[in-house]
Amino acid sequence: MKSATPTSKLRRCWRWTWRLSLFGVILLSALLCLAWQERVPMANALLRRYLGDMQVEIVSLDWEDGALHVREMSTLHLPSSKRVSTVGHVEWRPHWSELHLGNLGGLKLEEAVVDVPLAWLMPAAPQPGSPAARQPGSSGIILSLEHGLD
Amino acid sequence: MDLIDLLPTKFVLRDENWQPMCSVIMTQKVHSLAVGGTKSPSFKTVITDLQQAEWRGQPVFSSVHLETEMRGDDITLKKASLKGGSFDLAWLQELSPALHAKLPPLHSGLQFEWEGRDVRLSNTGLVSGGTQEVHLKNLHLQPLTGAGLIKAAALDLKASQDLNGLWHVESGQLLQPVIEWTPALETALLPKSESKQTTAWQARIDELKIRDGIVKLTPTELCPVAGELAWSTNLEGLDISSEGLRSSLSQNLTLADVSLQWGRMNANAPPRPFVQMKAAALEVVPDKLRELMQVDSLVLTGPHFEFTPENGPWFDKIETPPVHSALKPALPWWKQLQFGTLTLTDGTLAIAMKLAERLETTARFTIATEQSKQFLRIDTAEISIPRRSALPALNFTDVEVLATLPEMWRTQRLESLKIAEGHVAVGDALMTLFSGDAAVVQSKADAAAARWSTGKIEVDKMGVTLMRIAPGLPPVRFDVNLITDETPLDLDGLAENVEPQSIKLTHLRIPSPHEPLRTVAEMDVIHVYYTLDGLLHRRIDRVEIVSPLLYVGEDLFWYVENFRKSMKGEAPLIDATFGPPAPPPPTAPGWHVDILSVSDGKLLLAPKGVPLAGISRPFPFSFTSKLESGQLDAQFDIPSDNYTLKDLKLEFRGMKGQVHFNLPMKDRNNNLTETFTVEQLRWKQLHFEKAHLSITYDVHGIYGVFGSSAYGGYVNGAFDIYLDESFSWDGWLAGAGVDLGPVTTTLFPEYFLIDGKVQCKVVATGNKDRLFQGDAEFQNRSRGRFKVSALNDMIKSLPKSLTGTIGDQITRIGLETLRDFDYESIDGKARFYGREGRGHLRFTGPNGARKFDVNVYDHRWKEEPLKPETADAVAR
Helix, strand or coil: CCCHHHHHHHHHHHHHHHHHHHHHHHHHHHHHHHHHHCHHHHHHHHHHHHCCCEEEECCEEEEECCEEEEEEEEEEECCCCEEEEEEEEEEEECCHHHHCCCCCCEEEEEEEEEEEEHHHHCCCCCCCCCHHHHCCCCCHHHHHHHHHHC | CCEEEEEEEEEEEECCCCCEEEEEEEEEEEECCECCCCCCCECCEEEEEEEEEEECCEEEEEEEEEEEEEECCEEEEEEEEEEEEEEECCHHHHHCHHHHHHCCCEEEEEEEEEEEEEEEEECCEEEECCEEEEEEEEEEEEECCCCCEEEEEEEEEEEEECCCCCEEEEEEEEECCEEEECHHHHHHHCCCCCCCCCCCCEEEEEEEEEEEEEEEECCCCCCCEEEEEEEEEEEEEEEEECCEEECCCCEEEEEEEEEEEECCCCCCCCCCCCEEEEEEEEEECHHHHHHHCEEEEEEEECCEEEECCCCCCCCCCCCCCCCCCCCCCCCCHHHCCEEEEEEEEEEEEEEEEECCCEEEEEEEEEEEEECCEEEEEEEEEEEECCCCCCCCCEEEEEEEEEECCCHHHHHHEEEEEEEEEEEEEECHHHHCCCCCCHHHHHHHHHHHHHCCEEEEEEEEEEEEEECCCCCCCCCEEEEEEEEEEEEECCHHHHHCCCCCEEEEEEEEEEECCCCCCCEEEEEEEEEEEECHHHHHCCEEEEEEEEEEEEEECHHHHHHHHHHHHHHHCCCCCCCCCCCCCCCCCCCCCCCEEEEEEEEEEEEEECCCCCCCCCCCCCEEEEEEEEEECCEEEEEEEEEEEEEEECCCCEEEEEEEEEEEEEECCCCCCCCEEEEEEEEEEEECCEEEEEEEEEEEECCCEEEEEEEEEECCEEEEEEEEEECCCCCCEEEEEEEEEEEHHHHHHHHCCCCCEECCEEEEEEEEEECCCCEEEEEEEEEECCCEEEECHHHHHHHHCCCCCCCCCHHHHHHHHHHHHHHEEEECEEEEEEEEECCEEEEEEEEEECCEEEEEEEEECCCCCCCCCCCCCCHHHHHC
8 A cells, every 4th residue: 555655746747747737738838829810910929028219010920831921021110110121922831840940941932122211221320439430431332232242 | 962953043132222123043053062171162063044134234245154063172163154244333332332433433334245165163262264255345435424335346365374373365356446645535544543553464465357447536734635546456366465465476457547746736626637547557576675675567658747846846846966975875666666567558758947038849759669779769758848939949849858767867878869850949948948047957958867877879860950140140050960989968068969060051041120121131141060069059150251232220219228138128119010029038138249259241321211312321340359158249340431422412522431230229319329520521512531430320310520620610419300201300510710712612602602710500400301500609709791692793794993884883783782882891790590580790890880681581382270170160
């Protein structure tokens, strides 16, 4: 009988663990189902939360044929209230087997429009004392290229 | 990421006002993009297509295709192309104001297409430029303000970068480049700033053709030349770097329709071009040009060079380097050039420069190269002084000069000079050319010429015409033949090689400048002895004039007066016949004639160009003198002889004299003076012993002074005969101690006789037809007798003395008393106007006085004076 007591405790422990896990899975599934149901508002909320002055909104977010499809994505520049880009369709097809290696797979953009002021592409005016300020001969384009190549 | 597939995406860039600046539609596929890590970012290939790019609504390009591959750290642009591109430099102002600010203030634009391959980039920058093909069209570049333009219809370039990093223009073609160079364009492209540090760079042109180029120049600060030319060039294997051009291959440049003007002249009246040329072709190997200063070929077709004071400051500053200089100055670059072939066809040259007079030179010439030697052939050349003479002072035909460039400049030596035919008119025009300030130019020219020498000079037929070797001599022409070796090219050096020569001129006649049909002088024979050296120094050794006939009259004096005024710089006499006023007088010294010999000369008095009536026989003369600087001072003798003027009943017995002749006249009265002495001068039966007569001629008349012994006394006088239409004259005569007895016996034997010595004076004026006025006085304070011879016949008709009637006796006594009167003094005066006059004669003696009043009237028929025909006269 001595052997039955530890066994039952352990079994109870596993039983509760199983129940809790099951409950958690069910709960998670429920939450995921709920999140999936509300995936577009949630995505928009997240984008709004983390992109600062840029308000990115999507109209649909779907998973089809092993790829994530985002449709009607638009970006609004809040300070100027200008829509700076729209993308009709973004398709992300992850390469699952290499995802752990950092390979995100393929990305496809359709019907995109980027509409931004030129000043955004120009280098910021060098601050006094910065190396760029001390090199009047250097240009913004060259700096961009160097940064890009680095 | 395995793939980023960017389907057509439109990019729009906006300005600060949110107005669209540029837009483009981009399609891109990126394979194997990796971001993060040491090699971030990296990709395998990127294929990009850009379409419909616009800037401010204007198309920038229609399409761009880029295929990029990345291996390791290198990015390779395997293939790229751009089509339908256009560019406006103004876009850069918004795209990159900083970069735009560094560029010249210009408008610029072009249309272009581009294809590139194998461009490799790495972290260090451009590794290989690959192969690039650029097709540009309608390039233009012009300043923001003002005129000026650089444009081209098309530029096609295929360039690549080799393994050494050197860029090659493998092939290229530039069509219809037009450069309109103006001050505004020069200021924009070449600003007046401190010299910037030049960055070393290098490129190589394997083949580049430039076709149908045009350059139009407007005077600028750097380029004072205006004009236009067309040009084309073929460049091959040419290395271009910041240090210059290098190539071992031949480069070609052709010019056409060249017309260049000096730009800094009066803008209101554009000057004539100083260079005009149909075509020029230059072929040069840059390495040879740089190292050996060699030009393979230069062919000039139909060039016309024109250098005049009106079209440029060509001769404002003429400098000659010092003759003796220890260090020879370096030759200018164009004097160091040597030519494989130098050809010039149908060349013409026109030069005008202001010396003492305007000197104009024209020449037609060609240049050819044979056996590395240059032949200059001058078909015709003329040098003229237009204000002096319409005919050229110097002309040549068929002149050949052989020289080798550039040794000719270095050694200052021509190998040969050959003049087939030429002519020099050595007159005032040429001789006075270098007078005054221009003499400095002559001395410099002489100094420059002294350095030059010629291996061989051959002058076949060089005519020289001496226009005025002496006053009165017509132009003298002779030929100079010359063959010399190793001769200095200056005139003195040439002259030393010519033997003394002489010419003979016959039957020369100097026409009257007043009336060409009349003659000033005739010369049967003139011998001229000279050397070329003497001619160059305006000197003639000897001039012999044989049997000249000199017409002494107003034509001669007109001629002499013109000469005198010319030498003194006064305005010449106006030609009474025709012709414009002569040019300003020469100031150069005249000719020197060491010996001027006149033999068997004749001097003929011809006041109006024809021998004076009664003195048709000329006076002989001979003399030997010299002529210095156009001045003649001659004195010659007239041998003793008898001369008779039958019309005047004058006879000169044993007359001899001297003639003093000087040119130009020293003063008004002594240009030609004859001094005669006459053993006996007879007029009718009157005779004067030891007479002397001095006659001076000038353009206005003949002036004489005379004197002689006469009948125990002395007579002198003077006369002026003016060379007007009526030969008006005046004169006076005075006698002292003249015994009137022989005179009255000779002159009035049948009328009266006055004995005794008197003093008399006669002053008269008139012309050849009449006496205007005459006044005569004579006085005698000594004793004498007045005898009226006309009464002798009457007395003889009476009965002899103490016979006949008382009446006869009284009559005889009365008549004898009236006939003979011993007087102690005579006082006589008379005045005549024409043929009428009055006078008195008073004798005073111990037995009383006799007084004769004489009135002379001319009762011959005279024409009534013309009646006035004016209205008032008619009314009266």
